[in-house]
Amino acid sequence: MSETVTRPINVTRLFTDEAGESHFVEEKLDLNEVNFAPPAPSMFLSAPAEARASVYLLCPDGYFGDFHPAPRRQIMTLLQGELEVGVSDGEKRRFLPGGSVLVEDTSGKGHSTRSIGDSLLIVTQL
Template identity: 60%
Template sequence: MAADSGKLNVTRLYTDSAGESHFLDETAQVQEVDFAPPAPPMFMSAPTEVKQMVYLKLPTGWYGDLHPAPRRQQMTLLSGALEVRASDGEVRQFRPGETVLVEDTTGKGHASKSVNGESVVLVVQL
């Protein structure tokens, strides 16, 4: 397996003590496991408890102005493109397969919108 297979990139969106939201690039560690024998080994992170999982579909042109997240959630894009602006002004675009851990549940929050004329489908773990 590839030498860098023991790492997984995750973006975190958090609030600082002044109430501003910021992005932070983090690396989750994964290790090789026999998860589903007789299938070949694969890489897995440490388990994280999830209480619920939902799918969200944002229609083409959807826009949510600055708002804090309603709860801590992990969002993984399945289709479309999502642009997120932290309250500090940094803007990032997320594409299918990318994950963001949304933890800015207080403060000014973030703004989000579907871009590129596409609807956005996400799986959200709460």
């Protein structure tokens, strides 16, 4: 019997605590080696997540959205531009193209968003 090979990746998660404050946390997600697209060689894949919709979102240069909760649980991946996201505990993070965040702050104080340059994202709603 062959041993399952896994590779961990870092995932940024934005969430709300019991007091309604929002925070960032870095978590590990294990990817398992699978024969995903035969006859191509095996690659590493996460467990599937059911998606409701996928949309492109463009925040024009200078866009600022003050603190707001996310409309739904979603994965946001930046394709171009730069985003600065603030959480209610005072932390701010800048996301560059290729950066992704699991957004789960659907209640509480939420987060703020500032676009530096035209920021294009793909948003996968869960």
